[in-house]
Amino acid sequence: MILKSLSLLNYKNFDSKSFVFNDKINCIVGNNGIGKTNVLDAIYHLSFGKSYFNPVATQNIRHNEDFFVVNGDYTKNEKNEKVIVSLKRGQKKVIKRNGKAYDKFSEHIGFLPLVIISPADRDLIIEGSTTRRKFIDSVISQSDQNYLSDLIKYNKVLAQRNALLKYFALNHTFNADTIDVYNTQLTDYGSKIFKKRDTFLKAFIPIFKSRYEAISNGNEVVELVYDSHLFENDLNLLLKANINKDRALHYTSVGIHKDDLSFNIENHPIKKFGSQGQQKSFLIALKLAQFDFIKAQSGVNPILLLDDIFDKLDENRVGQIIKLVDDENFGQLFISDTHAERTENVIKQVHQSYEMFKL
Ligand SMILES: Nc1ncnc2c1ncn2[C@@H]1O[C@H](COP(=O)(O)OP(=O)(O)OP(=O)(O)O)[C@@H](O)[C@H]1O
Numbered sequence: 001m002i003l004k005s006l007s008l009l010n011y012k013n014f015d016s017k018s019f020v021f022n023d024k025i026n027c028i029v030g031n032n033g034i035g036k037t038n039v040l041d042a043i044y045h046l047s048f049g050k051s052y053f054n055p056v057a058t059q060n061i062r063h064n065e066d067f068f069v070v071n072g073d074y075t076k077n078e079k080n081e082k083v084i085v086s087l088k089r090g091q092k093k094v095i096k097r098n099g100k101a102y103d104k105f106s107e108h109i110g111f112l113p114l115v116i117i118s119p120a121d122r123d124l125i126i127e128g129s130t131t132r133r134k135f136i137d138s139v140i141s142q143s144d145q146n147y148l149s150d151l152i153k154y155n156k157v158l159a160q161r162n163a164l165l166k167y168f169a170l171n172h173t174f175n176a177d178t179i180d181v182y183n184t185q186l187t188d189y190g191s192k193i194f195k196k197r198d199t200f201l202k203a204f205i206p207i208f209k210s211r212y213e214a215i216s217n218g219n220e221v222v223e224l225v226y227d228s229h230l231f232e233n234d235l236n237l238l239l240k241a242n243i244n245k246d247r248a249l250h251y252t253s254v255g256i257h258k259d260d261l262s263f264n265i266e267n268h269p270i271k272k273f274g275s276q277g278q279q280k281s282f283l284i285a286l287k288l289a290q291f292d293f294i295k296a297q298s299g300v301n302p303i304l305l306l307d308d309i310f311d312k313l314d315e316n317r318v319g320q321i322i323k324l325v326d327d328e329n330f331g332q333l334f335i336s337d338t339h340a341e342r343t344e345n346v347i348k349q350v351h352q353s354y355e356m357f358k359l
Pocket residue numbers: 011012013014030031032033034035036037038039059060061062063308336338
């Protein structure tokens with residue numbers, strides 16, 4: 001799959017801008033704040049219908065403008081595919097593929113597989129469990145539409161159960177039968193989601209470890225562990241056992257929305273004991289494993305966005321990463337960097353064609 005060209009209208013700092021891309025490597029270089037990451041984010045938008053960086057949709061519209069349009073022309077399986085994402089203030093976002101608007105955005109997810117590696121990934125290590133669950137969910141969703149639909153349904157039931165708990169507390173009342181209905185639904189969707197997360201992680205962890213080994217030259221031992229209450233317990237029994245706690249808290253304290261991943265280096269949490277370079281290597285290995293996994297599932301080479309990844313990495317590690325991407329197994333690559341010369345020197349070592357875009 002190749003993104004042939006991209007055009008932006010009123011997207012973040014760009015009024016109107018077009019690119020015709022190289023099929024292999026595209027380097028977007030320029031000073032801080034010039035809009036390099038915004039170009040990558042526009043490409044991300046075309047795959048996921050939203051920004052990787054800014055969850056407030058309207059903030060992606062250029063200041064003092066009324067709308068944005070991001071237009072991408074792709075070839076996939078030898079067919080041309082045109083995807084347009086647009087947003088007008090006060091209206092709903094529209095995603096069109098070949099002129100036809102999607103009813104549900106979730107149907108588009110996975111159509112243009114993409115992996116982004118960015119400094120913002122640090123949130124996966126430093127922030128709470130939500131970001132790590134989002135990561136697992138986004139990898140599985142790109143190759144399994146049913147997973148995403150079960151997840152959406154689970155979250156809806158969860159919100160209803162929480163609202164009911166709040167209502168009971170405010171009105172000093174309780175009805176076990178209504179809670180039971182929600183428990184059954186949460187158990188149905190939650191068990192399926194748990195099984196898929198478990199199966200996914202069993203396949204994913206070895207790939208991740210081998211990616212880390214390649215980046216670090218095999219000198220460090222890392223671990224990724226799936227933490228879930230559901231390993232030892234049936235969700236329905238758990239929900240029943242915790243009902244008094246949930247009533248006191250006014251929300252549901254157990255379920256797959258509490259799952260987490262532990263990231264360790266040499267048997268200690270990487271958040272506390274990993275150096276910045278080790279943390280960055282860990283995140284890159286995680287994302288490259290995501291790439292491998294999506295590719296194996298979909299049979300398509302995802303687009304790979306490398307946002308500002310050379311910072312904080314020593315030459316050895318940069319060399320290892322470049323060696324990895326200098327491989328037929330990778331598809332199209334987009335790299336952003338502040339140092340045009342550094343990027344060009346690194347990219348010259350790769351035996352693939354490339355294009356430099358100076359903003
Ligand atoms: N809605 C918007 N309207 C106008 N400008 C915006 C909007 N959103 C972001 N910007 C501008 O985009 C610029 C940031 O762009 P971006 O993050 O792509 O920079 P960058 O080239 O990647 O920089 P760095 O090298 O520092 O990472 C900032 O100048 C910011 O003010």
